[in-house]
Amino acid sequence: MAPVAMSRWTQSLSEARPVSYWLDDPGRPGPEPALTGPETCDLLVVGGGYSGLWTALTAKERDPARDVVLVEGREVGWAASGRNGGFCAASLTHGLPNGLTRWPDEIRTLERLGARNLDAIEETVARHSIDCDFERTGEIDVATAPYQARELGEWYERIRSEGLAEGIEYLDTDAVRDQVDSPTFVAGLYDRRGVAMLNPARLAWGLKRACLELGVRVYEHTPALDLRPHGGGMAVRTPYGAVRARTVALGTNVFPSLVRRVRPYTVPVYDYALMTEPLTGAQLASIGWKNRQGLGDGANQFHYFRLSADNRILWGGYDAIYPYGGRVRAEYDDRPETYARLAGHFFTCFPQLEGVRFTHAWGGAIDTCSRFSAFFGTAHAGRVAYAAGYTGLGVGATRFGAEVMLDLLAGERTERTELEMVRRKPLPFPPEPFAWTGIALTKWSLARADARGGHRNLWLRTMDRLGLGFDS
Numbered sequence: 001m002a003p004v005a006m007s008r009w010t011q012s013l014s015e016a017r018p019v020s021y022w023l024d025d026p027g028r029p030g031p032e033p034a035l036t037g038p039e040t041c042d043l044l045v046v047g048g049g050y051s052g053l054w055t056a057l058t059a060k061e062r063d064p065a066r067d068v069v070l071v072e073g074r075e076v077g078w079a080a081s082g083r084n085g086g087f088c089a090a091s092l093t094h095g096l097p098n099g100l101t102r103w104p105d106e107i108r109t110l111e112r113l114g115a116r117n118l119d120a121i122e123e124t125v126a127r128h129s130i131d132c133d134f135e136r137t138g139e140i141d142v143a144t145a146p147y148q149a150r151e152l153g154e155w156y157e158r159i160r161s162e163g164l165a166e167g168i169e170y171l172d173t174d175a176v177r178d179q180v181d182s183p184t185f186v187a188g189l190y191d192r193r194g195v196a197m198l199n200p201a202r203l204a205w206g207l208k209r210a211c212l213e214l215g216v217r218v219y220e221h222t223p224a225l226d227l228r229p230h231g232g233g234m235a236v237r238t239p240y241g242a243v244r245a246r247t248v249a250l251g252t253n254v255f256p257s258l259v260r261r262v263r264p265y266t267v268p269v270y271d272y273a274l275m276t277e278p279l280t281g282a283q284l285a286s287i288g289w290k291n292r293q294g295l296g297d298g299a300n301q302f303h304y305f306r307l308s309a310d311n312r313i314l315w316g317g318y319d320a321i322y323p324y325g326g327r328v329r330a331e332y333d334d335r336p337e338t339y340a341r342l343a344g345h346f347f348t349c350f351p352q353l354e355g356v357r358f359t360h361a362w363g364g365a366i367d368t369c370s371r372f373s374a375f376f377g378t379a380h381a382g383r384v385a386y387a388a389g390y391t392g393l394g395v396g397a398t399r400f401g402a403e404v405m406l407d408l409l410a411g412e413r414t415e416r417t418e419l420e421m422v423r424r425k426p427l428p429f430p431p432e433p434f435a436w437t438g439i440a441l442t443k444w445s446l447a448r449a450d451a452r453g454g455h456r457n458l459w460l461r462t463m464d465r466l467g468l469g470f471d472s
Helices: 003-011 050-062 096-102 107-127 146-161 173-179 200-213 260-265 281-287 336-349 394-410 434-451 458-466
Strands: 037-046 068-071 087-089 139-143 168-171 187-191 195-197 217-219 226-230 233-238 241-250 267-276 294-297 303-307 313-317 358-368 375-379 384-388
Touching: 003 336, 037 050, 037 217, 037 233, 050 068, 050 200, 050 241, 050 394, 068 241, 087 107, 087 394, 096 107, 096 146, 107 195, 107 200, 107 394, 139 146, 139 173, 146 168, 146 187, 168 173, 173 187, 200 217, 241 394, 260 375, 260 384, 267 336, 303 336, 313 336, 336 358, 375 394, 384 394, 434 458
Parallel strands: 037 068, 037 241, 068 217, 139 294, 241 384
Antiparallel strands: 087 195, 139 187, 168 187, 226 233, 233 241, 267 313, 267 358, 294 303, 303 313, 375 384
């Protein structure tokens, strides 16, 4: 990149605040008090992100008499649940391509359960009057290079021949640019019903309110320090107290699991995003984004972007940063070199928006596993359940994961628990330095594939055969 161009693009970041736009909300609710002293319950939920919130809410809806406690180490929704792009997808498998590759015999069931799950989220938002700007706008996967357009066309023909293309439309160059006008777009695949846009922080806060209204006792600023058997149940120690529970559901995701043997199955990947100032009517018209779909491009190092309720553009992705040792630290949440790179990519995509400024720039950790979609399990003789590894698609899939955890804790055989996806785990990541070396080599190979017309080198082809990967 020419220094002059980079200077022009980075100037757009001069007033960007290093905080998630979604969390920077004057309507943000205050925290519930921390737990002090002993507490007992039927079900203890650890974690106040989507995974824990959906578990607590669903548990009370299944059995209003169940005594449920939720503990959160900081504040509800402060981590990934309040920092993501706000794409709420029906897919439970990190997209149809990943699901069809890994679970071809179950894919129709998984797609049906995913569609039902998204409908249930929409219904829950309405029933509990959650003000989270829920819009069932769909999403377009856009090709920005000829090889991506060719691959999109081949993929569309495949899913159409297998009867999996309902609600999905292939868009050529003119058609995709009629939806959103970028000189970089050459084709697209439009999923009209399978994705909703929403305000992710407000969804988390709304779920918290719904939990409280149903009688869930929520304790914030209450980290769970350890998990041990206690009599016929479990005990979790916190800084100022302890909780004894018959069963425990762990929704800690990217943070180290209280079940130590689960930890090698996930690594933290840091993802970053920018948010523009609100676009004027003329600016919005210049890009023709009239149907408000979510968008994502087809590169290995991809971007995701969408409009907010007040017509800002969220622009994120591309860099996926794995810190050596898999540590989760606040210092990794801010990365100016990535913000500068994202700003340059933004104005390449939308040159007609030259002069627009960014108001927020932030990052956060995603829990990634080697198959890109969630895995599940139990511990301590079935008294503890966990779900993790959503790999950036947890806004919708965590509700399904909550149902799986509750099924497992109840010892029930259901359509969900019989799925191979639920019964089997991904391969764990190796210890350091092998994890860092393998991830670094994979990232280099993916970038090289993007630069070489999609050609995957021997390393990537080997990873494909083993069903391993690294993604954001």
